Amino acid sequence: MMTSSVVEVPLRTGAHTKRGWLSALRSPLWFCLIFALLVRIWLIFYTHGFVDMDESLVGVQAQHILRGEFPIYYYGQPYMGSLEPYLISLVFAMFGSSPLTLRIEPLLLSLVLVWLSWRFAELMARQARLSNVARTWFSTTVSLLAALPPLYNLVIEMRTWGGHIEIYILMLLLLTSGWKLVQRWEAASQREILMRWLGIGVIIGVGFWVYPLIVSAVLAAFIWIDALLFWKFLQSLGWVPLAADGRQESFAFHGKRMLLGLSVVPGVVLGFAPGIYWGALHQWANIWYLLSPGSDGGNSVHLLHRYPNRLAVINGTVGLYEKCLVPHLYGGTLPTQSLTNSSVFSFQSLELLNIGSIILVLGGLIASLIWQHSLFRVLPRLVGLPLLFAVCTIVCFCFSNVVGHSLFEPCIRDGVGRYAAPVLLALPFFLAGIVALVVEYFSKRDKRSEGSRRVPGRRLSRFAVIQCGLAAVLLMYVFFIGTTYVQSDPQYIFQSFTCNRAPYDTSKIIAYLQEHNIHYLWGTHALGDTLIFQSKGSIIVTDPRIVNAGALNRLPQDVLAVEHADRASVIDMVAHTDPMPKLVQAINVLGVKYTLIRIPSQPGNVDILILTPVSRTLTSTEAISYGAWNFHC
Structure with a gap:
């Protein structure tokens, strides 16, 4: 008998594995993954691989990693661990560094995000004991909406800002892990x-190293775990009834497993190990940052004058979220939307669909407390x-101090939308939940009516009509999403929130600099960081404000190189209609001889001005990019 069992088990397992593989290959998930891949590839080429200054600096860090550097955090700050630059450096090692290859890393990780969304949906649908057809609708809808998020959310996913797509993956992993623990x-x-x-x-530790934004997922996961475990404690004491399929366990049983939760602490230490190492060498600046009240001017005198107390700041933040961020997060509009020709109707329709699905979900949850319907x-x-x-x-967004200076320019300077953007991870589940409930209801109703018919299947069932209607709703959603994608101006989609006139095409600028052997320039980050990245470090640009006003110095070696260069040039951005820019006037007053070129640039109908002194070297106080400052670039 022992021999028989040994022979039979592998045969059954092999057949089961084969059926599992065939089922996996037929999964709608593959369609969603391929769709997500094609959409993101299209977006990359539609925008011609444009990257802004912050993304370029991540690319520079990845290039430096390939040269032997081992950074732990993003340049010049004690947060945002360098996980993304390390991953990008692997891509650069295989395909070379360029704006297009810079996008490969978030492109691939966005597919992981779609898969995790599908996996999370499948786990919850199985635990909810949905029928097979309702479970398929639920997980497929979640995957489809994750593959095609609103434009604003898609852009956030695809940006290499130092860890956004990575922290989204860690957030979903944490939520899934917490849910699985309770299950x-x-x-x-x-x-x-x-x-x-x-x-x-470990997930929490890595998350706080990569981006403190994970705090909202940590809060949600532990509220969920604690609430459900507290309910289990009450069941073990006999204070609340068990579910029909529940198990009666003792108070001591639950207590021992709660004590095992202390292992979270060494896990956090292990995940945050790079941050601990860095902090020990830098007076724990990263820990102090995590404990600090905020950034972006959150404690400035001007802010405190207009918002004198905490309640006033919270009220201003809530107003900012409601008025400015809701259209971005739930409709997909971009901060530069007034400069594009995108369909306003499509954006508003998406906003109504997403907010409407949330309202319906809230109504359904309230109904579940009143009516005990299955x-x-x-x-x-x-x-x-x-x-x-x-x-x-x-809540984390509204009660934090990250908004800061954005309160002075609401709906104009979108410097904080990225902090509220993680809500995009939850959006697919709301509409999918409504779809699943409708399918579940009519599926059961159709089975009852089918059983009562004398000749089943003779006519198109109501359930089939309902499924066609739901498919039409999803197709309409995809249509609105696609409209916002294709009608947006590619020159503005990935522009920085601080500078929306950065050169869309820098090839002529780099060609001129290389042709005239110009390697060192004074200029702003919006103009310079992209040139540093795309020239692979052969062109060095640094902002004179670092020397003159003590601005943040992210690349000290570059500042020294430009400061000691012989007759470093100046790069500036000026209006195309301006015949005598302020920089030229200032240099003329100094009596310095120079060469000058104006290179037409888009968007914004501006010129990139490159001034090279001939008679003597300009100091940092003389080499000022007046025009770029005027354009907030």
Whole structure:
């Protein structure tokens, strides 16, 4: 008998594995992944691989990694760990460094994000015990909406700003891990529970190293875990009834597993190890930053004068979110939208669809508390954790001090939208949850009516009509999304929130500089960082404000190189209609001889001015990019 069992098990396992592979290959997930891949490739080429100054600096850091540097954080700041530059450096090592290859890393990771969204949806749908057809609709809808997010969210995903797509993946991993821990709480062994707690700690540690933005996911995960475990404690004490399929475990059983949660601490230490090493060498500046009240001018005198107390700041932040960020996050409009020719109707329709789905979900959750219908009890299992995460993201944003200077220029300077953008991870689950409930309801109703017919299947069922209607709604959503994509001006899609006139094409500028052996220039970051990256470091540009006004110095070696260069040039941005720019006037007053070229640039109908002194070297106080400052570039 032992021999027989040994022979039979592999045969059954092999057949099961083969069926599993065939089922996986037929999964709608593949369509969503391919769709996501094609859309992002199209976006990269549609925008001609344009990257802004901050993205360029990440590319510079990746280039430096290939030359033997080992950075731990983004240049010049004690947060945003250098995970993204290390991943990009691997791409550069294989395909070379360029704006196009810079986008490969977020492109690939966005596919991971779609897969994680599908995986999370599948787990929740199975736990909610949806029918096969409803589960397929739910997970497919989540995957499709994750593959085609609103334009603003897609741009955030595809930007190489130092860790946005990475932190989104870590957030979803953390939410999935927390959800899985609760699901496996009674059935798993103590070893498994220990490893799950440890894994949660590692994700949290890596997350705080990569980007403190993970705090909203940490808050949501632990509220979810604590709330459900507290409920299990009450069940073990007999204070609340068990579910129909629940298990009765003792108070001591739950207590021991809660004590295993202490393994989160070594997990956090392990995940945050790069930050601990860096902090020990830099007076723990990264830890102090995590504990500080905010950034972006959050403690400036001007802000405190207009918003004298904490309540006033919170009120201003809530107003900023409602008035300025809601159209971006839920409709997809860009900060430069007034400069584009995108369809306003499509953006507004998307905003209404997303906000409407949230309202319906909230209504369904309230109904589940009033009516004990089996259908309503399914909804909290499908959207409960995503909704909690969305609420935590909004609360963390509104109660933080990250808004700062943006309160002075609401809806003009979108310097903080990225801090509220993680809500995009939850959006697909709301519409998908409504779709799943509709499918589940009519699926059961159709089965009952089918059983009562004498000749089943003779006519098109109501359920089939409902599915066609839901498919039409999703196609309409895809149409609106596609409209906002293709009608947006490619020159503005990836422009920085601080400078929306950065040269869309720098090839003529770089060609001129290389032809005339110009390697060192004074200029602003908006103009210079892109030239440094695209020239692979053969052209060095530094901002004179670093020397003159003590501005943030991210690349000290570059500042020294330009400061000691012989007759370094000046690069500036001026209006095409300006015959005598302020920089030229200032140099004429000094009596310095120079050569000058104006290179037409778009967007914004501006010229890139390159002035090279001939008679003597200009000091940092003389080489000022007046025009670029005027354009906030």
